[in-house]
Amino acid sequence: MLWAVGACLCFLVVVPPLVAAWESVRMRGGSRDVGFWALARAVAGSCHVPWGRRGSPVVRFPLPVGEGRARALRQGGGRWIVEGRAYLRSNFGFAARICAPPAPPARWRAPGLAVARVYPEETEHLQHCSLETTDERLLRWLLRHAETRRLLDGLEGTTGAPSAEVTLAGSVVIVRALAPRGWGVGAAMEHVGPAVVEVLRRLSADLEDLASALEDAGDEALVSAPCAGCGATIEADPWLCPGCGTPLHRGCREMLVGCAQPSCGHAADALPARRPPRAAAEVFEEALLEGS
Numbered sequence: 001m002l003w004a005v006g007a008c009l010c011f012l013v014v015v016p017p018l019v020a021a022w023e024s025v026r027m028r029g030g031s032r033d034v035g036f037w038a039l040a041r042a043v044a045g046s047c048h049v050p051w052g053r054r055g056s057p058v059v060r061f062p063l064p065v066g067e068g069r070a071r072a073l074r075q076g077g078g079r080w081i082v083e084g085r086a087y088l089r090s091n092f093g094f095a096a097r098i099c100a101p102p103a104p105p106a107r108w109r110a111p112g113l114a115v116a117r118v119y120p121e122e123t124e125h126l127q128h129c130s131l132e133t134t135d136e137r138l139l140r141w142l143l144r145h146a147e148t149r150r151l152l153d154g155l156e157g158t159t160g161a162p163s164a165e166v167t168l169a170g171s172v173v174i175v176r177a178l179a180p181r182g183w184g185v186g187a188a189m190e191h192v193g194p195a196v197v198e199v200l201r202r203l204s205a206d207l208e209d210l211a212s213a214l215e216d217a218g219d220e221a222l223v224s225a226p227c228a229g230c231g232a233t234i235e236a237d238p239w240l241c242p243g244c245g246t247p248l249h250r251g252c253r254e255m256l257v258g259c260a261q262p263s264c265g266h267a268a269d270a271l272p273a274r275r276p277p278r279a280a281a282e283v284f285e286e287a288l289l290e291g292s
């Protein structure tokens with residue numbers, strides 16, 4: 001009887017740490033996964049791997065104008081999100097969020113971001129998405145392009161992702177697609193990544209056209225230094241990037257999860273060499289992990 005209780009206790013003490021250790025090894029293996037290189041090849045890009053074990057590799061790829069990057073983000077429950085960003089050369093003057101399937105409005109807010117209602121009888125209608133924007137006129141301009149509408153409305157079908165979100169933020173376009181349950185990071189990058197890049201390329205081409213048209217028309221907000229995250233003028237108390245000094249509305253910084261400049265170390269997907277030096281505590285923690 002006593003030995004059975006002892007065995008149970010041993011089991012309870014030993015198994016949970018083993019499972020935790022296995023989980024951590026499984027997740028960590030991800031950052032060197034061949035799926036990143038497969039995506040880089042598929043989109044004619046290059047793969048940048050950070051030293052050490054932290055952080056997702058970043059796949060850089062060319063866009064019609066500007067720079068594209070893709071990386072993986074870890075979601076709760078061991079699932080992965082494939083995130084692609086396009087950094088455009090010009091500001092297209094508005095912010096928007098497009099979600100498929102429809103989702104409640106965002107927690108962060110670029111000033112003036114509000115739900116947009118586009119009805120089924122209108123050309124700009126998307127059947128499977130919810131829309132928010134700071135400028136309905138400019139969002140409608142974008143949605144008038146049939147090919148763009150087809151890609152956005154079919155986000156779940158084209159990417160194979162159960163849910164996807166597109167954020168248009170002044171001069172940055174972000175596409176996030178949640179990989180199906182049970183997929184490793186490599187499979188997510190290899191199979192969801194190319195569709196994410198396709199959507200980014202399409203949107204960047206359209207939005208660069210829009211930016212040029214706005215510039216030609218001498219759009220007032222864009223002439224006076226606008227916020228790089230939404231295109232509107234910044235009136236008071238901006239967030240100033242500690243790396244490059246770019247001012248952003250605080251809500252726009254939240255929306256971008258960092259700076260809007262691709263060359264800045266404070267951009268959410270800054271290339272490994274451009275990341276700011278890590279805090280001493282983080283280095284110490286990593287040394288402990290290496291030693292264990």
Ligand SMILES: [Zn+2]
Nearest residue numbers: 227230249252
């Ligand atoms: Zn802004």
Ligand SMILES: [Zn+2]
Nearest residue numbers: 241244259264
């Ligand atoms: Zn910056």
